[in-house]
Amino acid sequence: MKGLLLGIVSLCLFVSKPALSGDIDAGEARYAQNCGNCHGPGGMGLASYPKIKGKEIPYLIDRLKTYRAGTKIGPNSDLMIMMAMPLSDAEIANLAAYLNAQK
Amino acid sequence: MIKKSKLLSAVAIATASFMAAPSHADTMNTPDISAMSIMNGLENPWDMAFTKGGDMFVTEKCKGLSVKTSSGSVHALAGMKGSKGYASTFNDLFCSGQAGMMGVALDPNFNKNRRIYVASTSDKYHGNGCKTNDEKCDGNIIMRMEVSKDFKSVSNRVDIVKDIQYKPFESNHPFGGPGAHNGNRLRFGPDGYLWATTGDRHRGVVPQSPKLLGGNVLRIDTDGKAHPGNKPPRGFDKRMYTYGHRNVQGIDFRPSDGRAFTAEHGPWQNDEITALVNGGNGGWDPRPNVGGRGDCPDKYCGYMPNQKEGMLPAKRAQFMPMSDTRFSDLMPPAWNNNGLSQGTGSAAFLKGKNWGYWEGRMAVGIMGIGFGGTPSGMRIDVVDIAKDGQSIKSVIHMPTGLTKRFRGLRLGPDNALYAAVDEGEIYKITATAK
Numbered sequence: 196m197k198g199l200l201l202g203i204v205s206l207c208l209f210v211s212k213p214a215l216s217g218d219i220d221a222g223e224a225r226y227a228q229n230c231g232n233c234h235g236p237g238g239m240g241l242a243s244y245p246k247i248k249g250k251e252i253p254y255l256i257d258r259l260k261t262y263r264a265g266t267k268i269g270p271n272s273d274l275m276i277m278m279a280m281p282l283s284d285a286e287i288a289n290l291a292a293y294l295n296a297q298k
Numbered sequence: 299m300i301k302k303s304k305l306l307s308a309v310a311i312a313t314a315s316f317m318a319a320p321s322h323a324d325t326m327n328t329p330d331i332s333a334m335s336i337m338n339g340l341e342n343p344w345d346m347a348f349t350k351g352g353d354m355f356v357t358e359k360c361k362g363l364s365v366k367t368s369s370g371s372v373h374a375l376a377g378m379k380g381s382k383g384y385a386s387t388f389n390d391l392f393c394s395g396q397a398g399m400m401g402v403a404l405d406p407n408f409n410k411n412r413r414i415y416v417a418s419t420s421d422k423y424h425g426n427g428c429k430t431n432d433e434k435c436d437g438n439i440i441m442r443m444e445v446s447k448d449f450k451s452v453s454n455r456v457d458i459v460k461d462i463q464y465k466p467f468e469s470n471h472p473f474g475g476p477g478a479h480n481g482n483r484l485r486f487g488p489d490g491y492l493w494a495t496t497g498d499r500h501r502g503v504v505p506q507s508p509k510l511l512g513g514n515v516l517r518i519d520t521d522g523k524a525h526p527g528n529k530p531p532r533g534f535d536k537r538m539y540t541y542g543h544r545n546v547q548g549i550d551f552r553p554s555d556g557r558a559f560t561a562e563h564g565p566w567q568n569d570e571i572t573a574l575v576n577g578g579n580g581g582w583d584p585r586p587n588v589g590g591r592g593d594c595p596d597k598y599c600g601y602m603p604n605q606k607e608g609m610l611p612a613k614r615a616q617f618m619p620m621s622d623t624r625f626s627d628l629m630p631p632a633w634n635n636n637g638l639s640q641g642t643g644s645a646a647f648l649k650g651k652n653w654g655y656w657e658g659r660m661a662v663g664i665m666g667i668g669f670g671g672t673p674s675g676m677r678i679d680v681v682d683i684a685k686d687g688q689s690i691k692s693v694i695h696m697p698t699g700l701t702k703r704f705r706g707l708r709l710g711p712d713n714a715l716y717a718a719v720d721e722g723e724i725y726k727i728t729a730t731a732k
Contacts, residue, residue: 270475
């Protein structure tokens with residue numbers, strides 16, 4: 196019985212892992228839709244828009260969720276709130292995974 | 299029968315040739331365009347200036363001024379605060395947000411006097427100002443320096459304009475960080491005078507102000523004094539050639555008649571190309587409680603009536619026009635980018651037979667700003683402006699094969715078009731007429 200329970204827990208962890216860590220390819224596709232216009236190729240940062248490549252995943256997720264909630268955290272917040280509003284949890288995870296992978 | 303068959307064949311071949319010809323021949327003689335990266339690894343390159351011999355000066359917004367000589371060597375000349383490896387470092391020069399070291403122009407007599415002019419943000423002349431966003435803040439300057447004959451250093455810096463307005467603090471606006479809207483493109487006109495663009499720096503009273511330098515095109519001599527022929531309204535600063543602009547970052551002079559044209563950023567609507575008139579008004583007036591508007595966030599209506607989400611650009615334009623027709627001295631735009639704002643960053647007229655029928659048209663660099671449903675639109679447009687400057691005849695997207703944020707355009711002495719892009723590169727775009 197213990198073995199069966201452990202197996203179920205392990206399966207749940209395995210199944211849920213992609214949603215937690217995000218899909219890099221899907222993140223790249225979502226990034227290309229409009230993020231790159233300001234943050235540049237791979238999140239390199241352009242003009243007055245900050246570099247976001249290589250940032251830690253929890254940081255990126257937190258920022259995007261904060262913007263999505265309509266909370267201001269910097270001078271371009273109104274722009275980011277507008278961009279983050281339509282994002283799903285999965286899209287945020289994917290974007291974070293993609294940007295974290297850019298070195 | 300044989301004769302008839304031969305005749306039919308001949309007719310068939312002739313018909314095929316006739317039909318095929320239009321699909322293969324370019325009856326417009328459109329020039330062939332190719333683009334090649336000639337510098338990379340730069341940090342926000344902003345503007346270029348060329349000697350007649352092909353030496354290229356480059357500004358990087360947060361680093362400083364460098365030169366790539368015609369022989370290919372690169373020398374770092376004048377650095378900003380915190381920059382390393384420059385022959386000279388000026389600790390009053392800094393960058394913040396959109397502001398920093400921006401426009402550069404060479405003296406028409408550069409070969410003799412070695413003079414170069416650079417626009418930059420500086421904290422040297424803040425004085426008692428700049429303590430809030432709602433007061434005078436002299437934070438953008440124009441410097442004159444001399445370049446050594448070996449192109450390895452600069453000397454004799456003189457600040458010829460010290461009082462162009464700067465935004466010192468964050469405000470409650472989109473793009474609301476410090477350093478917004480500086481203009482700062484520099485070009486010498488065919489009259490031998492220096493033309494400098496300035497921005498409204500997110501302060502409502504600036505563009506229509508008679509005394510604050512911001513939202514203007516200045517026409518000055520190489521000591522910073524007003525051109526004697528400038529005709530701003532009575533009581534205005536005589537250095538102003540035009541006023542009432544938002545953020546002009548493109549300016550050049552039409553080869554056929556020498557007339558100055560600007561390319562200007564719109565807010566969330568209406569990028570504009572405008573034929574300048576001496577003493578004219580661009581028609582931008584973002585003050586609260588004028589033009590039918592009420593109070594606005596931080597006394598600046600530039601992004602109203604809705605600065606938090608997308609809405610029809612035409613409705614924005616109705617509420618907060620780029621070119622307000624209530625001004626009798628308004629300079630109406632020749633083009634408004636189909637009512638969109640995508641970031642017209644710079645402009646250069648195309649010169650030389652190599653451009654084919656595009657010769658004399660204006661190339662406009664568009665950075666691409668895709669907010670509120672506006673397509674990003676990173677590109678260079680080729681605009682055919684009507685002789686009277688009041689309209690355009692056509693717009694063509696230049697087939698560069700590049701999707702970049704085109705920040706600075708400049709025609710080189712070889713009649714190639716050089717483009718600085720925010721991605722850290724400079725491209726040489728060549729045209730070959732057929």
